[in-house]
Amino acid sequence: MSETFDAIVIGGGVIGASTLFQLTELGCRKALLIERGEIAGGMTAHSSGIVRTHYSVPANVEIARASLAMFERFRDLCC
Structure with a gap:
């Protein structure tokens, strides 16, 4: 049996994580985040974050x- 999703987000950096967050805020409950490495392990981890x-x-x-x-x-929004 294969599982289906309403949205699939590719990339677990700041843009992908934000996209997934916004989708859930809009009511999407069947979303999948795909990341080939560690979450925020690419360019997001190397940015200055200003x-x-x-x-x-x-x-x-x-x-x-x-x-x-x-x-x-942010803590109130996500936790």
Whole structure:
């Protein structure tokens, strides 16, 4: 018997993990994350991981502020 999924995310770095998180927030309960190595073991693990909030384009400022707010309450969002 084969199992089916509503979504399959390939890559367990920051983009793949975020995609899976957002899918579950939207109600997707049959999602699969596929990673050939360790989760966040590729480029995500080697990035500086800065959170920048200073931009000259107003839309980028709004996105950065929303991202920072989410980052600050991440434990409440996922745990």
